[in-house]
Amino acid sequence: MKSNALNFSGGPGALPATVLDETREAIVALPATGLSVLGMSHRSEWFLGILDEAERNIRELLDLPARYAISFLQGGSSLLFATIPMNFATRAFAPPEYVNSGYWSMRSSAEARRVCASRIAWDGTRTGFRELPMLDRLAVAPNAAYLHYVSNETVEGLQFALPEAKPAVPLIADMSSDFLSRPLAADRFAMIYAHAQKNLGPAGVTVALIDREMLARIPDGLPRILDLRTQIEHHSNYNTPPVFAIYVLMLVTRWLRDTIGGLAAMQRINEAKAQRLYGTLDAMRDAIKVHAASPWRSQMNAAFTFGDERLDRAFIAHAAERGIVGLEGHRSLGGLRASLYNAVTLDAVETLCDALTDFGRQHV
Template identity: 80%
Template structure:
């Protein structure tokens, strides 16, 4: 029998059991209103309070400076891939710089090129997206509109270290798959964004945190719904927002704050989980290849494959019989992938490691 507790999917990912329980109750009736969360008005006082709490919790967890505006958007990172250059890559600056470190960052730069010129300042494609550059050592143009990167590549299992210095140009990061998994210095960034179906909740909402000085660059004449000033001015309520997704996001932030004890504690848990899994995979190095080189391995996503490719399918069946789901690799590279998002427990990772060892012994 499959279990929510053994969900290793790359997204939508696992949610904490306590959040699932509270969500289930809220679908029937919210304790505050007596109505189902699925039928709550986005114009209600209740929802305004939820948006306020979600922002307040995020600010507290991240230590986010007041100069950042927080907005809850729709369309995922894919919409922001176009929205960001529309808003910030103005003629007053040189073309923005992009880091192509994997599948999703390549999608971001390709979309930006549809809007206007952009420069790829580093490209990992020649090495098969197995390593990452140091953000602090990139040859970024001093007049570039901004530098964009994806902090964690879910497909290839690559994760950047946080920058040690503040770049000379605004740093914009898509943190969709490692947001709230560890603390970082938010003050080094011009904009941080993350869609929800990894660590934050169900698909439908994207968090955007924007230094207000960047908003001064936005040109007039953009469609209102694509002008980030519109979303901020309307407090994430310009058009009907994803009420349910924002509510679940708020539950997740409560769980991180009250049950986990904040992002330092979450990082320690995630480090333990990823170490257990990579140690297991490394012990099977004669039979298994991990996609990412060691210095850049992600704590969130481990992409790997059996050297005998026929065993990938066999392991999926083997794991499925033990209740594990979501271990298929991304369609672009195949193989296997275990996503260890915040809600994936250490016990679940131990179950996966036991299964890998048992399977390896049978097929050694």
């Protein structure tokens, strides 16, 4: 159980202890049905109730306007990287524009190029993805189909500030790694999407919030499974959905609402965790280098290194002796990464910081 509490993995991420307890019980038998959640029909009244509650909880947490549809999709963000331009990059508009701010946004813009003409509005390659632009200062064509960005780059540890006003063109955000970690003004976005395995639950489900005004842009003739209207029309039940993943997601939204007390409270907790970790890393600046420049540091993912692969590996072993897991950096960047998703507790961060300090005394 200790390794669950001290799971700093970049994804799949930690889950709240109470959610794990409820899930363990549900795998054997749901109190409401007597059947395992793994064998529940997606057409059952029980599951339709789960879909309804998951949607209600998200609407309540975000104070989401009624004009937004909520869909629970499959295929992760990777499928939506292609699906979004298929649906919204129509000939009636100029090419969509993309912000290349790190590994995952590069993946999204590359996939869009397979579907349609597109433009890069900003590219952080030159500076090694250590900083971010201001979204409202980008030179975007006024008739662009949309502007797409990744709100939190998990690999490099970069996080955008939320937009202060509704942009002139439709704004689409991949919020896979910071969705429901802080309040946001959803009405500034045309679409928000997030796969589950960071803050929402296990892999298998992706949440999409779509302004219904965007649906009129979707061309006819798309394969039905790739037409975003399909899942909306069928209440996320067009084909067999990931029942288990959606059930756990619903439990997580219930935990955020009832145990944490909403997204403002969650943000305060996340700020405290990030301040504690970055404070420790900065105190060790002679030995540790944080990848992201200070103004753009992520509250969700801290990417750092001792500057020596042997020391990085030694710290992973040092941390593992204390029950800490998931600190390996992404394969594209190397080094170390500590992910502070919603379910990671402040006590867990304290344990990590103590391990860093102890290791520094012994080895650097």
